[in-house]
Amino acid sequence: MTLTKYEAFMLRKDIESNQTDPTLRDIVNRRRNNRDEELNLLFEAPEVLSFSDYTGANLIMLAATQEGNADFISIINELEPSLIDAVNNDGDNPLTYAAVNGVLDALIILLKLKPDLVTKVNKEGNNALMVAAQHKQDKIVNYLFEYRPDLINVTNKQGDNLLFIAVKRDNPELVAKIISLDQSLLKVINNNGDLPIMAAVGERALGAYKVLKRYSSLEDPNMILNTINRQGDSILTIAARVGDLTIFQEWYNYFEGKAKQAKGQIHGMNFLVIAVQNKSNAIIEFIYNRYIQALNGATTGSHRYEDNYNAQLRDFIPLFLQGSSALIAAAINNPSVINQLFSIAQYAGVEKQMEAGILAAVQSGNLSSIYTFLNLGRCSLWTPDSSGNNLLMVAILHKKIDVIKYMLNSNFMNQKAFIDYTNNNGDNALILAAQTGNIKITKLLVTYEGAHRFNINHINNQGYNVFAYTPNLEMGLLLIAAGAKELKCPSHSLEQWLKVLGLKNIDEFQVLKQNIEASSLITNDTTFIGTWISELPNELKFHIASTSFLEKYPGVREVFSKDEGYFSILKARLEAEHKSIPKLPGQQEQEDLIGDHINKASKFVSDAVIKTYINDNQINLRPAQQSILILQVSNWLNNVLQSEQQLFGGYVFPELRAELMRSTFRILNTCSVPFPIGTREAIERVANKVLNTIPTSYVQKYAMNEKTGEQRGI
Incomplete structure (x- = not known):
């Protein structure tokens, strides 16, 4: 039951004044008896009419999302007529909500209350029909299509009309319905420069494509072939990109013998390059086989046709390998096709373009492609880029560690000229490694132990060495450790290096x-x-x-x-x-250990540990106090070592001294000065533990040679 405008007005007035007419009270009661909670809330709290959620949806929009609310929508509209014209944050109106959710009864009542809602569009420029098509709400689409068939010509902000939307949603039934109404839409181009059939290929909408292809056969295929969108794509390049061999073959066959017509380039690259980039192997194989077949004179037909066809293909060769982009694409993405492309390159006389391919493979870090190029015998690690960097240098600059390791293990490293090679700036490989700031790469080079070593003190054309780049403490110490003798860098970098170090x-x-x-x-x-x-x-x-x-x-x-x-x-x-x-x-002191061995070893271990302990904990002691601590720890260790000589053969060998130092240092680090009660017992306990866990192999290694009386391992 719906309220009349008068009843609604009186109800709202009475509620606001806390007075309710008996007739309207009966209506409310009937609503309550039917458990219509929404109406109960509306009558009891009319402020809900101003409600909107975080998306900006008001009460009438939310009501339009569910079946059975047509009556409720009418009442809301009578109580607050302005709500039906409202839009949410995205510009969607109540009719759009009904369309998106496929609620036909809400859609019908909204059109009855406000017919012009059907022409309203949201922020993306889509009306209710277009939104319903995007969400495949077929019953809404069919209703609105019959209600306002002229809406098929409306375009959104992307330049897409209803046909483009139906294509992108792969809705062949709707596509056929639209085209049957207006075939001129087949030639409409959207903002991207695509025809509907091009959009179908790009979206892999095969159902829609088949319908469009059937109708497009009535048109001039050259019109479709020669349409190039804003990205430079033709229908062939789009098919190559998505890897659809069937579609690619269909349109390739249209221009066979007229190869110059459908060259469809994208940023200077033809459809072969795009196929390689997107690993569309079936299309690459098709082009390759067709290419070789034609070049070998294996085509059918008259000699005149054959000669003409081959001549046109020879003209088309530069498009296949323009700027060696196909080889570059293969080097980066698809190493399996490099051999095929090289076969084409031999026909075209562009073997030198292999260098661009291997450079791209190194830059991208594709080892498989690098192997393939090198095995073809047309490239080597000497191959330079435009700055004179060989392939090892290129790998360093692009931080391709696996490629660098592969090259460092290659036979090229046996050539001193390769190790000493410098680029146009006079930089060697080590200078470039330091330039990257990559510690791992620089370590690989400074620790390389081949027949020849990288010169860490090399000076480039500007008079700078490995310190010529951004100061970094870890890099600086690595370079010093590796033998860098001087700071040779620009004046501004010198100040920074001094500060860092x-x-x-x-x-x-x-x-x-x-x-x-x-x-x-x-x-x-x-x-x-x-x-x-x-x-x-x-x-x-x-x-x-x-x-x-x-x-x-x-x-x-x-x-x-x-x-x-x-x-x-x-x-x-x-x-x-x-x-x-x-x-x-201190080294002479260590050598003197050979004399009164256990006693001196105890003193040496104690001296090292105490001095480190005092230094690390910043303890201020007079020399005499320090000597007392050293003597204490030395005596504790000596007692244990003297009584347990049988465990280590009487010789406190280097590894044993190290373990005693480590264990004693760990105990002292938990103590204060003077040492607390229990320190002696703790040190003696860990010393015994060390002695009882000595590997037999170490004891045997340093055992006394009974024949010569000489100590082994010294």
Whole structure:
């Protein structure tokens, strides 16, 4: 039952004044008896008429989303007529809501109340018919199509009319219905420059495509073939992109023998290139086979036709390989077709374009493509880009680590000329690696151990070396560890480098370099102390090196603490550079351990641990106090070592010293000074634990040679 305008007015008035006419009360009661909660709320709280949700939908829009609300919509409209003209945040009106949700009864009552709603459009320019088509609400589409057939010519902001929408939603029945009403729509072009049939191919709407193709056969196929959209696509390039061989063949056959007509380019690339880019292998295979067949004179028909066809294909060759873009696309996306394209390239006489292909493969990091190009024998790692960078340099600049590793293991690395190669700027591979700021790549090059090494002190055409680029502390220390001797960089970079390294002036660079090298010498495995030092935690390494520079340069210390790789790089380089290792402060003390061995070993371990403990915890002690602590720990360790000699053969070998240091240091790090009660017991306990877990292999390794009396492993 609907309210008359008078009844609605009186009801609203009475509710507002808390008075209700008996007749209207009966209406309300009947509504309540029917459990119509929405009407109950409306009558009891008329303020809900001004309600809207977060999308901007009002009460009448929400009512239009469900069947059975036609009566309710009428009452709302009588109570508040302005609601039917309202739109939400996207510009959709109540009729649009009914269309989207397929609610026919709501749609019909809304059109009865407000017929012009059917022409209203939302912010995208779509009316209710178009929105219904987008959501495949067929009963709404059919009703509105009959109600206002002229709406098929309306276009939205994309330039799409109802036919384009039906195509993109692959609705062949609606497509046929629209075309039967107006075939001229087949020639309409949207804002993207597409014909409806081109849109069908691009959207892979095969059902719609078949209908359009049937009607399009009545038109001139050349009109379709020669239509190029805003992206430069023809129907052939679109088919190549989506990989639909059937459609591609259909339209290719239309212009066969007229190849110049449907070249359809996208940013200078033809449909072969697009097929390669999108890995449309079936289309690539079709083009390749058709191409080779024609070039081999295998076409049918008269010799005159055959000659003409071949001549036209030869004219078409540059389009297949224009700017070597097909090879580049293959190198990046589809290495499996490189051999096929190379076969075409041989016919076309463009073998040099293979270089562009392998450059693209390196830039994209496609190892499969790189293998293929190299196996064809037309390219090598010497291949330069426009800046004179060889392929190794190109891989470095594009940070393709797997490609770099592959090249470093290639035979080209046996050629000194390849290692020393420089680009147009005079940069070698190491300078370019430092330029990228990539630590991993730079480490690969500085640790390379082939027949020839990269020159870390190379100077480019501007007089700069590996420090010529953005300052970075980790990179700087890596370069110093690898042997960089000078800071050669622009003046503005020099100031930044000094700040990053914590240096006051350029002269301090040499001091820092020498100190870093000195501290690393003690880690050399060829010396007596090499093995056990390499096993120590970094805190102990710093102390044993007996250098103060790490205290002076906290940034350097932090980096060395995080990555022991710097020590290994230093060690490897210095082993090669130094025939005899100079002695460092404290090294003589270690060599003296061979005398009164267990006692001196205990003192040495204690000395290293206590000094590191005091330094790390910033404890202020007088020398005498420090000596007392060293003596305490030394005695505790000595007692354990003397009583348990049988466990380690009487020789505190390097690995054992390292473990004793590590364990003792861990205990002391939890203690205060003076040492609390229980410290002795804790140290003796961990020392016993170390001795009882010694691998037998280590004890045997350092066992006394009974015949010569010489100690092994020293």
